[in-house]
Amino acid sequence: MPKVKHVSAKDCYVIVLVGTMKGAFVLRSNKARKKWDVGGPYSIGAPVYAMAFDQRQGRRRLWWAQQSFQWGTVLCSSDDYGKTVTEPTTYSVKFPVESQLTLKNIWQITPGRNDDPDTLYCGVEPAALFESHDAGKTWSPVEGLLNHPHRPKWQPGGGGLCLHTIVPDATNPKRMMIAISTAGAYRTDDGGATWQARNNGVRAEFMPDKYPEFGQCVHKVVQHSDRPERLFLQNHWGLYRSDDSGNSWKDIANGVPSDFGFCMAAHPHDPETVYIVPIESDQYRCTPEGKLRVYRTKNAGASWEPLTRGLPQKNAMETVLRDALATDTCDSAGVYFGTRSGKVYGSSDGGNSWKPIIEGLPAVVCVKAAWVGDDGTDSPRRRGGAEKKKAGKSKTIKSKAAGRSAPAKRKTASHARAAR
Amino acid sequence: MPITVRIPTYLASFAGDRNTLAIDGSPGTVSEVLSALWNNHPGLRDRIVDEQGAVRQHINIFVGDEAIRFADGLSTKVTADAEVLIVPAVSGG
Numbered sequence: 001m002p003k004v005k006h007v008s009a010k011d012c013y014v015i016v017l018v019g020t021m022k023g024a025f026v027l028r029s030n031k032a033r034k035k036w037d038v039g040g041p042y043s044i045g046a047p048v049y050a051m052a053f054d055q056r057q058g059r060r061r062l063w064w065a066q067q068s069f070q071w072g073t074v075l076c077s078s079d080d081y082g083k084t085v086t087e088p089t090t091y092s093v094k095f096p097v098e099s100q101l102t103l104k105n106i107w108q109i110t111p112g113r114n115d116d117p118d119t120l121y122c123g124v125e126p127a128a129l130f131e132s133h134d135a136g137k138t139w140s141p142v143e144g145l146l147n148h149p150h151r152p153k154w155q156p157g158g159g160g161l162c163l164h165t166i167v168p169d170a171t172n173p174k175r176m177m178i179a180i181s182t183a184g185a186y187r188t189d190d191g192g193a194t195w196q197a198r199n200n201g202v203r204a205e206f207m208p209d210k211y212p213e214f215g216q217c218v219h220k221v222v223q224h225s226d227r228p229e230r231l232f233l234q235n236h237w238g239l240y241r242s243d244d245s246g247n248s249w250k251d252i253a254n255g256v257p258s259d260f261g262f263c264m265a266a267h268p269h270d271p272e273t274v275y276i277v278p279i280e281s282d283q284y285r286c287t288p289e290g291k292l293r294v295y296r297t298k299n300a301g302a303s304w305e306p307l308t309r310g311l312p313q314k315n316a317m318e319t320v321l322r323d324a325l326a327t328d329t330c331d332s333a334g335v336y337f338g339t340r341s342g343k344v345y346g347s348s349d350g351g352n353s354w355k356p357i358i359e360g361l362p363a364v365v366c367v368k369a370a371w372v373g374d375d376g377t378d379s380p381r382r383r384g385g386a387e388k389k390k391a392g393k394s395k396t397i398k399s400k401a402a403g404r405s406a407p408a409k410r411k412t413a414s415h416a417r418a419a420r
Numbered sequence: 421m422p423i424t425v426r427i428p429t430y431l432a433s434f435a436g437d438r439n440t441l442a443i444d445g446s447p448g449t450v451s452e453v454l455s456a457l458w459n460n461h462p463g464l465r466d467r468i469v470d471e472q473g474a475v476r477q478h479i480n481i482f483v484g485d486e487a488i489r490f491a492d493g494l495s496t497k498v499t500a501d502a503e504v505l506i507v508p509a510v511s512g513g
Contacts, residue, residue, distance in 0.1 A: 069478045070508040071430070071467040089434065089463040094471045102470040 006083045007039035009060070009372045014328050015081075016336050016357070017062065018344055019048035019366030024064045026081055027357060031371075033334055033348040036357045042082045049323070052109035053370045054136075056117035060372065063120070063136065065106030073105050075122065077136060093122055093130050093139045099146060101126055108323065110166040113173060123163035127154060127180040131192070142192040150183065150197065150214050157181035157217050157236070164322055165218070169245075170225035177221055177231065177246055184216035185233065187246050198246035205237040219322045220264040221246075224271035232274045232301070234264040234322075236282060241301045252301025257288040263325035267350070268333050272300045275307075275327070275335055275351060277320040285319055292316040294325075294337065296351050310354035311345065318343075321365050328369040338364025423453055425504045427464070434463030450481060451494040453504055468506060478509040 007028040009015045016027040016036075023041030042048075043066040050065040062081060067073045075093050077086045095101040104125045112119030122130040122139065129142040145163075154161055162181055169175035174191045177198065184199040197214040204216045217236030224230065233240040233249060239259045240249040253259035258278040267273035276295050280288040287293065291313045293306040319340040328334035335347045342361035347354045422442035432439045441460070447453045458465040469475055473494075481488045482505040488496040498504065 070476060071479075072470065072476060074466075091466040094466065097471060097473075100472065102472055102474075 001044060002041060004041065004044070004082075005039055006081065007037045008081045008083070011373045013372045014330065014334060015053065015370055015372060016326070016328075016344070016346070017051040017053060017064070017366070017368040017370075018338055018358075018361065018364055019051045019064060019323075020338075020342070020362040020364050021047045022362035024048040024051060024082075025358075025361065026062070027344070028081075031330060033330070033346060036346075038358055039082055042078075042085060043076060047105075047365070049365050050106050050109045050122070051366050051368050052111060052120075053368060054111045054120065055370065055372065055374065056111060056114055058374060059135075061136075063109045065109065065122075067105050073103055075106060075109070075136070075139075092132075092137070093124065095128070095141065099141070101128070104160060105162065107162045107164040108166050110168065113168050113170075116173065121166045121168070123166050123178065125160045125162035126156075127151075127161045127163040127183060129163055129166065129178055129192070144188065144193045145178070145186070145195050148186075148195055153215070154180060154183040155215070165221050167221055167223050167231070170223060170228040172228070175245070177223070179218040179221050179233075181219065181236070182215060182217040184214045185218050185221055185246055186214075198242075199249070200247065201249035201251070202233065202235055202240055203238045219262045222264050222266040222274065224266045226269075227271035230271060230300070232264060232266070234261050234276055236260065239276065239301070252297070254301065254303055256295055256304050257293075261320075262322035263320050263337065265325045265327050265335065268327050268329040269331075270298070273298045273350075274301070275325060276304075277325060277337060279319060286317040287319070290315050290317055292318050292339075292345075294335070294351055294354075307347075307351045307354070309352065310347075323366045324364050326367045326369040329371045334369060336367050336369050338367045340364065421500050423447060423498060423500065423502055423504060425453065425457060425506065427506050428508055430508075431464055431467060431506070434467065435461040446500060447498060449494065450483060450488050450496045450498055450504065453498050454494070480507045480509050481505070482507065 009028045014029050018025040023044045025040035027036045029036045047067040048064050052063040054061045062078045064076055066076050074091050094103050106122050106124050108123035110121045118135040120132045120136050129145050130139045132139045165179035167177040175189050177187045179185045186195040187198045188195045199216045202216045203210050204212055220234045222232050229245045231242045231246055237260050239253040241252045242249045256278050258280050261276050261279045263277055265275045274297050279285055292311040293308050295304040296307055297304045320337050325337040333350045335351045338344045340363045343359045344357045345354045346357045422444050425441045443456045483496055483498055483502055
């Protein structure tokens, strides 16, 4: 077993969470983001498809999903960057018996809106949305989606029938967009009671009807908080933008080498700027022409430019999966991605130049990034009045045992026995 | 005479760090042994069976030398002096 190392992040540091097929890692740097320290692996040997960092209300809480061939999937957390891991005694995310469903994996963990600080969401396989309103102690499925009339016709994609994308609307607390492979995008406007398919204009290349109401294989949807009615979508074939909250989608694959891809990330400050990593075809599924290129639009998809400085442009047959591209919220935006070949690259200048942060990891399936601080951003513009509160005054909230999800806190040394 | 249940190291951390557990009483089937096990060690349940109560796909349970998968499943009989083994299957990647 590898030796587990720990890092902790002071406020004003940047962390990058990396979920791999053999455990989770925490990368840490100061704001310059030139030198990185690596913590982990946590949940050694376990596929970790989902990670999240919740720093609302002064928390500094890591969440990740530990999957096991043998023991099922459990949601773990840590309030000290992995040094002490809380693995619930009884699993907190599980289907009710009457659903006749069994949890296969957790694909996404998303903290709720900042004004709803105890709410979190999980997207799982088979496709369902779970919510917690007590900061992750207890979870329940969102019934409106669990019992959706389309469910019997949803088909699994290559990764399974997974709900992998959760976009709580930046301004409307009743609105949320989710995406399922292979079902497409769905939106609720009533807090989850009802959900409508929102795939108008999105192509389903693999269906007889290329533009069905649902059944698209949407890979990722992103939104910028400054312009919440605008969404961007990376499809299984197809790159789209919506200017009406997902009611309709317009093709924006202008000048990309392939409109197939998995991942997509929004710039933290500029609602016109989005990043993707095009992949050549759904058969080959590697970067086109052996070149590892991130593509960036700075005009909402009217045109795209390849970002190559520091990235290999020969013999780079790489794949970046749907949750493996992320941005931080530094003033000079950090952009990060991980590959199935175990490399993590980072840019501290909005994608203009790149450097490898770490190589030789197991296959990367998840990358999340955060600037550590009470308001989650180092940007004076976005901090507004919160700037005076200043990070560093907050205290870490410890998990508490509650109800049937009473957690068992265990040191990582013993936790490492969860080897697969 | 209690029934002996042996569990792998990973699960022991949810059973007081013990790999060998004794089930008192006279449970007659594997299902009844497991129910008694959950009562004593609730952390074992979700790791051995799924939400529907089925033994997870990559876990094997033996009564003596007999895999319950090839016997009567959770209805497999357990005699008073039996040893029940819960073993992770050879799987992974």
